Amino acid sequence: MEEGTVTQKAALLEAIKAEDGSAFLKITNELHYADVADVIDHLDSEKMRIFSIQTLDNEMLSDVIPELPERLVEESFAALTTSQQRALLEETPDDDRVDILQDVSPETREKLLLLLPRRDQDLTRNLLRYGEETAGGRMTTQIGILTADQTVRQAIDTLKTIQEDTETLARIFVVDADERPIGKLRLRDLTFNPIDTPVRDLMVPVEHTILATADQEDAANMLRKYDLVVLPVTDEFGHLRGVITYDDAMEILSEESTEDIEKMSGISGEQSEDSYLKTALSTHFKRRFGWLSVLGILAIASGYVMMRYEEVLTSAFLLSLFLPMVVASGGNTGGQAATMVIRAMSLGELGPGNVLKVGLKELKLGILMGGFLGLLIGIVCVALLPLFASLPSGMSFTLFGVAVGLAIALQIATSTLTGALLPLGARAINLDPAVVASPAITTLVDISGMIIYFTVAKVLLGL
Amino acid sequence: MEEGTVTQKAALLEAIKAEDGSAFLKITNELHYADVADVIDHLDSEKMRIFSIQTLDNEMLSDVIPELPERLVEESFAALTTSQQRALLEETPDDDRVDILQDVSPETREKLLLLLPRRDQDLTRNLLRYGEETAGGRMTTQIGILTADQTVRQAIDTLKTIQEDTETLARIFVVDADERPIGKLRLRDLTFNPIDTPVRDLMVPVEHTILATADQEDAANMLRKYDLVVLPVTDEFGHLRGVITYDDAMEILSEESTEDIEKMSGISGEQSEDSYLKTALSTHFKRRFGWLSVLGILAIASGYVMMRYEEVLTSAFLLSLFLPMVVASGGNTGGQAATMVIRAMSLGELGPGNVLKVGLKELKLGILMGGFLGLLIGIVCVALLPLFASLPSGMSFTLFGVAVGLAIALQIATSTLTGALLPLGARAINLDPAVVASPAITTLVDISGMIIYFTVAKVLLGL
Known part of the structure; x- marks a missing residue:
């Protein structure tokens, strides 16, 4: 870890102990969310954890909560008002939202789902149907989607409207009338080409897809083998349903290796989300x-x-x-x-x-x-x-x-x-x-x- | 693996056996380079391997060779004429080129280095100085670099000229006069903003960098922990020297886990680049x-x-x-x-x-x-x-x-x-x-x- 990060994490701990909200916000703005989650996870007092959750701004909170271990997710939501809960859920990307909802009790899950707009509610319920360890359970549905007859200008306009909602524009997919993926392109293909070029001329074929019901390890191995940024996920009819991103693949590869190593040494059960020392x-x-x-x-x-x-x-x-x-x-x-x-x-x-x-x-x-x-x-x-x-x-x-x-x-x-x-x-x-x-x-x-x-x-x- | 890929790999094998060059090229054009490398790696006859290497087009060859196990790299180069060797090396991205040169004998390495233009030669020699398992040894130097006072229009023009050479434009870096990374931005920030916006207004701070001499495992863990697409690599003076990309991180995470698992079972030495069954x-x-x-x-x-x-x-x-x-x-x-x-x-x-x-x-x-x-x-x-x-x-x-x-x-x-x-x-x-x-x-x-x-x-x- 870099030295600067260590110093900042120590300062953040001080701000939490002193319940100094403005110092807290100043430091968290400069830290990566993974480091903020790390500090909160290591707090022994529930009071300090709740202070932190209540003080974080909404955007940072939506990044921090998915990084927290299961036992702290429920506690964090309980510390927020209903309108904060709603704002937080709306801010969170759909794959993280599903992860969070899988971490809370069924009652809390139902209560939180009802806070979402109808459309998001249906989408999230659909994602929740896939098992936690399947490609569908890990995918994000927030991707850039175009049709082949759009021009570069139309494509850029389409993507611009959704860019804030879209986890990655590194790969953009082209679908046919049946939502089947027929091509992909990179943002640079749009940026560096004349604005009247049809998308059809820029796209390349989609070589790899995976079924939503497939094992997440198979998905991660495909991303690794083929050096992919994202892997499209389809349902049984071949409709594009979402993508698995490279960062999920890194997480899955690491989790699955730990799982293998542990099992081979006769250690049973799920790997703890906590670090070795924090695990009870x-x-x-x-x-x-x-x-x-x-x-x-x-x-x-x-x-x-x-x-x-x-x-x-x-x-x-x-x-x-x-x-x-x-x-x-x-x-x-x-x-x-x-x-x-x-x-x-x-x-x-x-x-x-x-x-x-x-x-x-x-x-x-x-x-x-x-x-x-x-x-x-x-x-x-x-x-x-x-x-x-x-x-x-x-x-x-x-x-x-x-x-x-x-x-x-x-x-x-x-x-x-x-x-x-x-x-x-x-x-x-x-x-x-x-x-x-x-x-x-x-x-x-x-x-x-x-x-x-x-x-x-x-x-x-x-x- | 998808069914289509299996069928195509079988067809490719047939084309190689029949020495049918046009069928071979048609199929390889539809396959991913990792699969083409897989087929060549599994050929038992040197004659068939050499036919494949000599028949592949240059672009595909530059992707396939880095995927081949060490023992086949030297053989592949020996099958090419000097001008083919030169064209191939120029086509290959710098990090892959370094990997390839690490796989051949010192004599071949020297001979191949001399085929490169002076600038590439120096660059490659510099990269070769870093150990194979360091961040420097795994980084690519082909990245998008801007200065803070450029406008969006100037930035796009800069990137356009280098885009073919650039492994990833997913993250673009802004450096100061001393080549120190002071900010980063995404291509979408350029694409979706007015053309006279200065880069300074769009960039966000660079939160994480790693020293070129650091262990590749530390680099991969940082990419994983912070969900990064690329991690900037600096020398001891803080100058930006290159980046480690997400696909390298996936490879490193997988290699290091295998290494851990094997060592823990009393299996010594380097993991073979061949699969279990192909290993002698x-x-x-x-x-x-x-x-x-x-x-x-x-x-x-x-x-x-x-x-x-x-x-x-x-x-x-x-x-x-x-x-x-x-x-x-x-x-x-x-x-x-x-x-x-x-x-x-x-x-x-x-x-x-x-x-x-x-x-x-x-x-x-x-x-x-x-x-x-x-x-x-x-x-x-x-x-x-x-x-x-x-x-x-x-x-x-x-x-x-x-x-x-x-x-x-x-x-x-x-x-x-x-x-x-x-x-x-x-x-x-x-x-x-x-x-x-x-x-x-x-x-x-x-x-x-x-x-x-x-x-x-x-x-x-x-x-």
Whole structure:
């Protein structure tokens, strides 16, 4: 963060503490709304937050509220008069308005909707029908729309009347009589061309659209892949309904990555809108304790396997030296493979048809890695172990080395394959790959590691 | 992906196989360059790739080449004549040109640089000085620049002359006599205002800039946080040197997330520019085998601890039932804590001053989670275990339950703290938190789990 911003944020905090409205307004006018929201979010006293919300001018408030975490949105609206609420909602762009309304209770939502003019009310209700995580739920309907037979002069006049309402004029769309997008152009095409040029001559085809019901992650990936400023969103009849903008795409990409990373570490539930430090201890607890206890209890299965092989372990206790390695290597390689596959799936690289290819690739890799590491450890057992340790009489270090090396190779090969296939399997039955795969892998390969290790030792060493 | 695109990509492949140049050009004209690059990248035959590169028109080629993985860039240039190379380099925007030149060998780079006009040569050499992962290395210098005393008419004339060269006119900057950015405006401000309005009256202050030497991730986070289309990049004297655009930010956010996720799973090295399936087996091996073997070998330390406690384990082998649980719970909770902290650091939420706060929060959380799970398992040991299992004579299930529960609580509390503090510690000594922390945690807490479990059992059960 820039130094100037830090100083200004500190000054803003002082103004709030002193309830100095004019200093407050002066500073907020110079700050970015994201920084103002940041300061308000970090206020511990409700009184100070309400002072801030009531003092902000309407334009800034309409930018700040969508940046606040869910729990503060309802509180903020409660602090305003009905006419302030109405003015605020009218000022807020439609996609932000939908976000805000999704953050308040159903009763408040209904009450606020009724404050809007009929047209905006219908529009907002329509947008609210789409799920929060769909393209439709994230789109804005405020876009520049022209028809092909308009001239540059007419187009500029059309856009001029709506420019204050329009989130982005970076891309302007041309629709046919059925509201289907047939072309797009840039504001510069209008600015730099003779005023009687027909729009038809300036537009280029619309190459990419997305359905309103599609997943927001697919939309963000398209914006990223094709370097788009905006992506047009259509309904099932192909009518242009709105656009997803680049800033939403950045937000979605970041949210989805955090979600993937968290799920892969066994952290459940929605990512908190608050920062790590602001998130309550109880929220952290709720998000982590579930998987921690489930996985812990499942790990007793590995303990059960270990108990069943008491005889094998106690008759050559030197086996315990490599037991954690065999188990851990399975978890490590399984985790690596799952990460590779989950990430490739998130980036849209792996279709359902690729299962066999992925399986074959990971099996080869598993055999290769397991073979190398198994061989290495086997050699260590035969060459170095006799210098430090002893085995029960009659048992050879050579056979011991072969058993340990073979177990490592088998465990790594099978765990690599398991790690790669589990996420694909989860998706095939419509479960989230990241949620299912990562915790399940560790538990599964812990158990398989125990079984493989003790079985190989039992057979080869005759225990 | 849209259906139409899939069909067209298949048709393009057919045209390449048939070496049908006119069909090839017709289809590529209708496809997005990212899709054309995708098809070329997936060609297995060098001959077909070279046919494609040689057949593409110059404009499309300048978009396609930056999208190709590193290994194909050199090959593509080698397929072109010197004059084609020159035309291509001149057509390519400066930031893409720098990316391309970073992908070829130093000899080729020098040869290609000499093809450029003197001015472009100097400019490109200057950009090449910045590291690939800095703001300067990612910026484009082709932006619209005005002075405050120009009128709208003069401004439009200025921009018109450079518009073909200019990557984005979505934000236009106003500089003072020292090339310092003093304001910005949108093209719409020029389009919709009287032609004699001075630029000074239309511009708004530049709120955010970034140093050319700053990390690209910081730049991307600023674009994301402040919803910017472009972020101005300045040198150490505050001179405007270029901008980072929203599409670069999306790319950076996606790359950095993949990097974080991969590192956290013990996958080393640079993310491959190829997709998962196209990446060679040897590359996958190289990126995974290192950590897999290092962590495997370190896990022998856990085995060594286990061997040292042979007596404790064998005198009450029922302890083995909960050994994997104690060890795994440490890894799970440590991993969760590390993920939370690493992600918060990536999003710029945690400064060096927050170490104490983080430590305290995670310690509380660890005690809470460990306490609950320890209590639960302790009760299970006392209430249910006697029904299924037996202990050596003289040993009570109550004491056994207390020992197991206490060990679980201690292991979870210490591992949670370790997991949270290791990434912060890594950063404090300038190591990458994600690289150091994740693999180190599992190994550390595996060992600590063994020691805690056996020590508690030894003391409480008098073994």
